[in-house]
Each structure stands twice: as structure tokens, then as C-alpha cells.
Amino acid sequence: MRNPGQDEQQERRRAAEIAGRLLEWYGRHGRDLPWRRTRDPYHIWVSEVMLQQTRVETVIPYYERWMAQFPTLEALAGAPEEQVLKAWEGLGYYSRARNLHQAAREVVSRYGGSVPDDPEAVSRLKGVGPYTAGAILSIAFNRPVPAVDGNVLRVIARLYAIADDIALPATRKVITELVRAMMPAGRSADFNQALMDLGATICTPRSPRCLLCPVREACEGFRAGRVGGLPVKGKARAPxxxxxxxxxxxxxxxxxxxxxxxxxxxxxxxxxxxxxxxxxxxxxxxxxxxxxxxxxxxxxxxxxxxxxxxxxxxxxxxxxxxxxxxxxxxxxxxxxxxxxxxxxxxxxxxxxxxxxxxxxxxxxxxxxxxxxxxxxxxxxxxxxxxxxx
DNA sequence: CAATCGTGGTT
DNA sequence: TAACCAAGATT
Structure with a gap:
């Protein structure tokens, strides 16, 4: 008969095993993306806002043009809003552009042009919610903060066979804490991106490539044959x-x-x-x-x-x-x-x-x-x- | 909490 | 083809 302390230790070991395999996989199969060739917080920030509800392939040309047109935070802050919207034209969800512009001006005036690296300050920026704050803090500053996007929700829901609706804040909180507990010390940037890449290329919404998955042996959803039914998500309403x-x-x-x-x-x-x-x-x-x-x-x-x-x-x-x-x-x-x-x-x-x-x-x-x-x-x-x- | 907020790709 | 989906935030 094991006591709770042993169970906890067992679970910690399992999480460390999963994280290690993910990092090893990411090192070999992680995607080479434009915003991964820098650690400039401004670059990371722009990419993360553009990527909100938007596919990587769609974002890439916008990101390249944006960086050519607004190479620095100051350049963005100094640009007229009309020009910012023009650069965002066709990308959709235009409040992202206006919020990013406003937040850039905020960083210049309040933080001297340096993106803050503490969670409270980053989260206060317009257009920066829980995911984007985690992404900036982990990827640009390697701080141990989860970045839970749709990929991560799906990967973790399958890995732990979580059948609760991922749209519910309570479910997101559970998943966020599972990720937090799993994060390897000093590897926050790679770990968060490994989770997202796994979701984007292996643990896809339909037809997941479980046979290529580096954490298949640890996946409760796979073991139970329930990957196809996870994650659980409410249906969209008709427009x-x-x-x-x-x-x-x-x-x-x-x-x-x-x-x-x-x-x-x-x-x-x-x-x-x-x-x-x-x-x-x-x-x-x-x-x-x-x-x-x-x-x-x-x-x-x-x-x-x-x-x-x-x-x-x-x-x-x-x-x-x-x-x-x-x-x-x-x-x-x-x-x-x-x-x-x-x-x-x-x-x-x-x-x-x-x-x-x-x-x-x-x-x-x-x-x-x-x-x-x-x-x-x-x-x-x-x-x-x-x-x- | 549920509705709002774009667009393009995939099945 | 209609439905679903994509590195979500705001109100």
C-alpha cells in the first residue's frame, strides 16, 4: 500500500519523463520559424499576437513585412494607427493591431521601450491575455510560465484523458497547472514550444499521428483508445x-x-x-x-x-x-x-x-x-x- | 459565462 | 459542402 507522498513522487517522475521526451523530440523535429530565430521580446510579442487564432502559414508573410516596416518597438509606437491597420489588413481580428499599437506606446512611455519581464506588467498590456503573457515570458525570458493555447489544451487533454469541456475556465486551470508542474527547470521556452509543436504536427485535431508520438507510452488517451474523442469541445453556433x-x-x-x-x-x-x-x-x-x-x-x-x-x-x-x-x-x-x-x-x-x-x-x-x-x-x-x- | 471579433484552409 | 478549425482577448 503506497502513501500519498509516494504517489506524488511517482507522478512527478512520470511528468519528468514526459517532459524529457518532449524536449528531445523538439530538438530534432521542432519547426524552424522566423520568430524562432530571435529572442527579442518585441519580435516574440508581435508573432504571438499575430498567431492568435491564426495559422502559422498565414502569419509568416505578415510577420516578415511587419518587421521590415516596424523594426523596433519605438518604430511601431511612433507610427500612425492608420499605417498599423494597413499592415494588418487581411489578417482579421483588427483589435489585435490596435491593442498592440496602444501597448507598444505604453511600453515606450512607461517602461522606456523595454518589454517588462514580470507577469503582472506583461498581463496588463492591451491584447495580452493568459496565453500571450505566458508565451512572451517563457519564450523571450525563459521564465517558468505555462503558455496554454489550443494545441496545449488538446495535447494535455489527451495525455491525461481529461473529458471536461476545454472551453470551461475550470478545465483550462487544471490543464495549466498540469503544464506548470511538468515544466523542466530552465527549459521553459523550449518546453512550451515543444507542446505546441507536438499539437501542431503530431497530436493534431483529426487524424493524429500517434505512431510517431514521442510520448505515446505515457498517453492515457491513447492507452484507453479515446484519442479520437478528445478533447471535448462545445459546438459552434450557426452564423x-x-x-x-x-x-x-x-x-x-x-x-x-x-x-x-x-x-x-x-x-x-x-x-x-x-x-x-x-x-x-x-x-x-x-x-x-x-x-x-x-x-x-x-x-x-x-x-x-x-x-x-x-x-x-x-x-x-x-x-x-x-x-x-x-x-x-x-x-x-x-x-x-x-x-x-x-x-x-x-x-x-x-x-x-x-x-x-x-x-x-x-x-x-x-x-x-x-x-x-x-x-x-x-x-x-x-x-x-x-x-x- | 457567453458573445463578440476575421480570415483562410481542411475535411 | 458545411462544419470545423487555427499559437485567444475582451466585455
Whole structure:
């Protein structure tokens, strides 16, 4: 009969065995990624924020461009927000960019430009939650703090056959403490990244490569044949459909753009004038109402140009796009949130992917009109973030 | 706690 | 193809 002290010691030995195998595996099979060629806390920080809910392959080109454009924390802090959003264009979850920008300014003003290395200060930075704080502290400073992302949740849930919903804070806490207890002294950076790499390349969500796993013998989920059913995770809800209207308003070869509010969906990015279309009214009426709210002038809604569908995580936009004239014959002055944009200037404005889709559809439909011919729109598109089609 | 917040790739 | 998923944070 063993006493609790012996069980605890046994468990500690098992954890050390797992950690050792993981480190050994990581040394041979860890991925060579751009942000792993440095230990600069700013570089690590930027990569971790970009990687939030975003695939490595997607992030790499953004990361490279970002470091060329904002080589230092001071460079980022000194840049205008519009330029920061432009660099983030197409990456999604744009509050990450605005939070990172604000936090960079905070580090410059409060910490003299050096990223703090204590958990409390790092966690207070905008956009830095439990995972990102752990990642910065462990990877950049080798401090013994867990970095529990989706990979780690999955790996640990399988390793210990944890069947509780990983979305629950209580489950995350259990897993975080298991990781903390497992961390080998002085190897925090490698250990956290080893867990993530194992999840990304071996212990994948579907079709995990258990036969190649360095910790298969220690995996309770594998032993019990339950890897396929772990981790347990609630189902996503269906996105809510939203009818939208948008207007192509031209004047002297320029296109009218408006900037979205500073909070909420696609905050601070630019779009064609438009908005939600309340159900039960014609799209033309809805567009007139939306344009009245925005500009306080009567609008003449012209021909229907294109329809664009765009799905977000939690909603789907069905956009009906019309030509429209404001006034008519009345001046719409520019403001900070309202600009007449020549085609060759479109590339200077941060536009969300949904708006690029609208422009592409207009181009595809060969929408006639001064300054809106195909060549101009195409050059404006490719003038921004280059992307294969 | 549950909803919000993007986009692109995979199955 | 629709559903799922990816190095989450904020409110």
C-alpha cells in the first residue's frame, strides 16, 4: 500500500519523463520559424499576437513585412494607427493591431521601450491575455510560465484523458497547472514550444499521428483508445444572417469611402458607404435611409450593381450594392471619417477583406463609370496586400 | 459565462 | 459542402 507522498513522487517522475521526451523530440523535429530565430521580446510579442487564432502559414508573410516596416518597438509606437491597420489588413481580428499599437506606446512611455519581464506588467498590456503573457515570458525570458493555447489544451487533454469541456475556465486551470508542474527547470521556452509543436504536427485535431508520438507510452488517451474523442469541445453556433446595403458614389472620378466606428466589427477600417438593411423594407429604401443617416442628404439610388456574400465567425453579410447619387448636386465635404478617394489612392486605405471582395465584384461586373474601370480597381487591389487568386 | 471579433484552409 | 478549425482577448 503506497502513501500519498509516494504517489506524488511517482507522478512527478512520470511528468519528468514526459517532459524529457518532449524536449528531445523538439530538438530534432521542432519547426524552424522566423520568430524562432530571435529572442527579442518585441519580435516574440508581435508573432504571438499575430498567431492568435491564426495559422502559422498565414502569419509568416505578415510577420516578415511587419518587421521590415516596424523594426523596433519605438518604430511601431511612433507610427500612425492608420499605417498599423494597413499592415494588418487581411489578417482579421483588427483589435489585435490596435491593442498592440496602444501597448507598444505604453511600453515606450512607461517602461522606456523595454518589454517588462514580470507577469503582472506583461498581463496588463492591451491584447495580452493568459496565453500571450505566458508565451512572451517563457519564450523571450525563459521564465517558468505555462503558455496554454489550443494545441496545449488538446495535447494535455489527451495525455491525461481529461473529458471536461476545454472551453470551461475550470478545465483550462487544471490543464495549466498540469503544464506548470511538468515544466523542466530552465527549459521553459523550449518546453512550451515543444507542446505546441507536438499539437501542431503530431497530436493534431483529426487524424493524429500517434505512431510517431514521442510520448505515446505515457498517453492515457491513447492507452484507453479515446484519442479520437478528445478533447471535448462545445459546438459552434450557426452564423446569423445580416442583410446589408452599400453604395458606389462617384464624383469627379473619385469614390466615396467612409470609416467604420472605432469599436466593434472591423473597427477603424474603410468601406463603401452603407449599413445594415432592416428586414421588411426594400433594399433601395434601406440604402436611402442609411445614406440619410450618414450624410443628412437625400440620395437617388441607381442601378443594382453586384451582390456579395461574406461569412464571419458569428454572422454572414449579404451585401446588395447599388450606384447612388447624393444630393443630387450637393457637396459632401471630406471629414476624418469620410473621403473622396481616387482609384490610385485606394491602396493607402486599410480595407477589410469583405470590402476588397466588393471591389473585386464591381471589377468583375465591369462596372462602368469614371475612375471605376477594371484596370484602376485591379491596380488598387494589388497595390495593397499581395495575394494569390 | 457567453458573445463578440476575421480570415483562410481542411475535411 | 458545411462544419470545423487555427499559437485567444475582451466585455
Amino acid at each position: 446569423r444572417p445580416v442583410e446589408r446595403v452599400a453604395a458606389v458614389v462617384e464624383q469627379d472620378g473619385r469614390l466615396l469611402l467612409t470609416r467604420r466606428p472605432p469599436d466593434g466589427l472591423l473597427a477603424g477600417l474603410w468601406e463603401l458607404p452603407g449599413g445594415d438593411a432592416p428586414p421588411g423594407r426594400s433594399p433601395e429604401d434601406a440604402l436611402r435611409a442609411v445614406l440619410w443617416d450618414a450624410f443628412r442628404v437625400e440620395a437617388v439610388v441607381g442601378e443594382h450593381l453586384v451582390d456579395v456574400t461574406h461569412a464571419f465567425t458569428h454572422l454572414v453579410w449579404y451585401i446588395r450594392c447599388y450606384r447612388a447619387e447624393l444630393g443630387p448636386g450637393c457637396e459632401i465635404p471630406e471629414t476624418p471619417d469620410r473621403r473622396w478617394v481616387a482609384p490610385e489612392e485606394l491602396k493607402d486605405y486599410p480595407l477589410p477583406t469583405v470590402q476588397r471582395k466588393v471591389l473585386a465584384a464591381l471589377h468583375e461586373a465591369r462596372t462602368p463609370g469614371v475612375g471605376l474601370n477594371g484596370r484602376d480597381i485591379r491596380s488598387a487591389e494589388t497595390g495593397g496586400v499581395m495575394r494569390e487568386r
